[in-house]
Structure formats: structure tokens, C-alpha cells
Amino acid sequence: MSTFGIYKQTEKSRLQGGLLLGEIVKNLTSITTQNPKQRLKLMMLSAHDTTVAALQASLNVFNGIQPPYASCHIFELHKDDQGAYTVSMFYRNNTELYPLPLPGCALDCPLEDFRTLTKPSISEDRDQECQLPITANGEVIIGLAVSGCLLLVIVAVLLAVLLAVVCRQTDPTRARGYHQVINEGES
Template sequence: MNPLHLAILLLAPLFAASDELDAVIVLYRHGDRTPVDPYPTDPYRNTSYWPVGFGQLTNIGKQQHFELGKWLRNRYGDFLPDKYSEEDIYVRSTDVDRTLMSAYSNLAGLYEPRGGQIWNANIDWQPIPVHTKPEKEDPVLAMKKHCPRYNQLMSQLFLSKEFQNIANKYKELYEYLTQMTGKTVNDIAQTEYIFNTLFIEELYNYTLPEWTNKVYPTGMQELAQLSFAVPCYTRELTRLKTGLLINEFIEHMHEAISENADNEKKRKKVWMYSAHDTTVANVLSALRLFEHHCPPYASTVILELKHNENGLRYVNVLYKNSTEARQMRLPECEENCPLNNFVALLRDVTITPDEWEEDCELDRIDPATMSMMKQMIVIGSTSIALLLTFCILIYILCGTTKKSQQTYFRLPDSEI
């Protein structure tokens, strides 16, 4: 590393020492878990091989989040009071056992009961609420509420030349995995599921089947990493997939600095979200910060809203996928990204609940198509008007010709 760059990194905290926090948003992946869905020929498909049921948080996962909670307490101890209060923090989780349990484990590390909050001398823990919503009804954090327009765009993406080339490139891999696993594998997501299962089994020191030597990890890793980029591969996909969560982040920041008394109940110091590796990747994609990888257990995205002595409010983005958090720099903005710039850079993917409901409908017409339809309507209307004008002129001309040819008129009979 360049000595000047190193010096800047070392001195950067000193420059911001007098700056103060206004709010912190924390989004993390759950901790260590068992495989969600072992493949049909998996030698470790029986639950007897595992400490808990499939897809469940293990004791290792609980400890990972307990430690993350302590790390957060150490980092934000001067900002977030030691004593829990519902006025300081709001925690939300997807409606999945492993994310809910991760949230509770994290809070156990973040809030050790003190004083009057000690309710049982034998238990160094206190219950703290974690809010959730059924997955199929949650478009914000679970991101699984049905959105026809998003599904249509995904279908179009997979039919694109780029993804057809990917399918052709890995056709033999898909066929090989299908043969060896007993499960039909024909896309990126299915490959990632098998890769993830093998990764966990290897992590637990199980001997992998001999056939895996040919494709794991090297042959599958690139696709597994790519799979986390696919849900937000375009900005329109990102807007429909992650835009509601980004909108919520921005609303929290505005609430934190609002002087409106009506926002006092909404104002929190920390907003915490317990979710999945896909959620972490989606948020990083929305921020244009995702580098192809598989987000590890307890990986964490942090948004810090701060202000300096001049009153300038700015956002720091950090990504913790190991022991320490790494500060990230948004494209087209400095590391201490001014709040107004941060909001402007994310405007293309930010969406409100009403807009999301409207834009998810399949009868929604995109601007380009609407413009083309307007042009066609104008051209059609003009053509019809010209045709009618032509017909009227023909009618008039024909009528005039007939009258000019009629030279004899019968006079009325005088007797009548």
C-alpha cells in the first residue's frame, strides 16, 4: 500500500473524532446453520448427522451473533445506552427460525441486563422484542411478496444473450450435477444450493463424495458467487427487489434528524435487520458495492448517519464480513457521503409502498413503450382524419357532378 494512503487511513478517524452519530442502521445475515435442503443422493441427508434440523441455527451460529452483538456494543457504547429501551432500538427479522434466533442471540450480546432489568439472577439475559412479518406478505425484508413485473423481468433476463451464453457454458456442469445429485439442475440458483450444501458439509468435516472432486469448489464457485448478483442484476430489478428496504433506510435517517414532534416516536438510535446472505448481497447491489462473493455467516452492512461541527450530515457505509468492518465508498461520492448526495445516488432504486404495488402489476407500461404507443395513436388518428376528409371530398364531388348533369326539371302540374 502507498505510504500516503496508509497515513490517510490511520489518520482518518482523528479527522472525524469530533463528529457525532445521529443514527445507525444494521443489516446482517444469520449465523451458522445446517443445510436447508440436502440433495437426493446426499450421504448426509439424514438428520441424525446434524445437531439440529435442516435449515436451523446451530450453537455455533448463536455464538457468532452473540459475539457480533458484543462487537456492536463496543463500537456504539457511547451512542447506544447500556440499558435497553424501546425508544432507542427497533429490531426486525424475516419470519424464519434461524434469522429470529440470530436476532435474539445478537441482542443478548448487545444488551446485558443491568440494575432493575435483571429479572432472574440465574439468567444473564433479558427478553427484547423482535418484529417480523410472514414471508409471503413481506416485500421489504424477506422480499418474497409476489411481484409479477419482477418475475417477468427475471424471465427476460434469463432469455437474454448474456445468460443464454452462461447456460451454454455450464451445460455440462448442470448435466453432471443432475446425474450425480439425483436432482434436476439447470440454472444458477440450483447450482448455488448444492454448492452451499457441500460447503457446510465440508465445514463440519464430513468427507464429500468422490464425484465432487471434479466440480467442487472450483467448478461451481463462480456460479455460486454470481447467483447473489442475479436478483438485482439491473437497476429496475433492484428497484422492485430492494427499493422498499432502501426507502425505509432513508426514511429512518430523515426521522432521526427531523425536528417534527410527530416523528419523536419513530425516531430511534439504531434500526436492526436480521436477514439472509441474499439480503446482504441485494443491499450491497443497490449501493453499487457488491463484489461477486457468497456473503458469510453474520456478515453485516452498516449505515452510519453522522454530522460534523459545521452541521453537515453524511453517511458512512461499512461492510463487516470478517473480524473488522471495512469502510466502503459509494461510486460518485466520497467515503463520508453527504446525506443529500446519498439520497440522490439511490433515487433510481428507491420506491415507496404505493409505487411498488403499482409498478409490480403486469399491465404497467414502461416509458419507452408508452411513448411508442402515443406516437402510434397520433399517427393512427391522423390517418383516420385524412381518410375521413378524403371520403367527404369524394362524396361532395360526386354530389356536385350528379347535379350538374341534371338539366331538365319537371314543373308541377298546374291542375294539381
């Protein structure tokens, strides 16, 4: 909940997991139009746990539990004898493989229904929805340049302090260790 929260959850999931979901739907759709001899048999994408959770949130199948290490969300595209395509989803956590039907559809969801049901979760123009200005690239470059200069100054100051400490410790005129204290009148 700390990642996706309850406030504007649908909007956030569109802007986070919706981008990946859009690519997956696009790839599933493009496979159906490819030459059968050149058709992809398998496509694998690697992601962090937060990306898997964001994808599941955009599909409205996220259970609220952080995906464990090496978990995966699987999409299978099948073609039946009549030539119709269906999409099945599965989730493998660290113990088992669970069937994961898309809300509003059966486990073997017709591709067109899958596309229709996921369309509201896919952002068409993320920059527009996030209200990012077109000139953001120039601002990012300036921000990075200023941050880089500040980092350089901090490193230079730290090196100067380190050098001063080392020089002070190796100064031959500075006495080290215990010294005999001479009282007045003693030689």
C-alpha cells in the same frame, strides 16, 4: 450472479434491495428532524445473506460474493459542528470491517447527496413496477385455498396407504414367517 443475474440487474436490484434501501434512507432522513433528546441512537435490522446482497446490489457496492454468516452492512449518520449530516457505510464480513463508499461520493457522504445518489435505486411503487394487478389479493387467496385442498387430499391418501399397510401386517388370519409345506401324500 444466479440471484441478480446480468439481465436487467438495475431493475431487479430496485425491486429487491431497493425496498430495504428506501426504508433505510427514510429512517436516516427522519432522524435528522427528531428532537435531539428523543433521537434514536441505534437501529438494527436483521436479514438473510440474500437480503444483504440485494441491499448492496441496489447501492451498486455488491462484490459478487455471497455474504458469509453474521456479516453486516452498516450505515452511520453523523452530524458535524455546522449541523450538516453525513452518511458513512461499512461492510463487515466474517473477518474485517471494510469502509464502503457509495459510488459517486466520499466515505462521509453528505445526506442530501446520499439521498440523490440512491433515489434511482429505490422503487416508489413496487406493485406498479412489477405490474401486479390490484385484485391480486383475491387471486392469492384462491390459490392458497386450492393448494391447501390439494395438500389435504395428498395427506389423506398417504394416511390411507399407511393404514392399509399397518392393518395388513397386523391381520391375525394372515400367516407369518416360514410355513411347513406339505407335499402330496404326506400328512
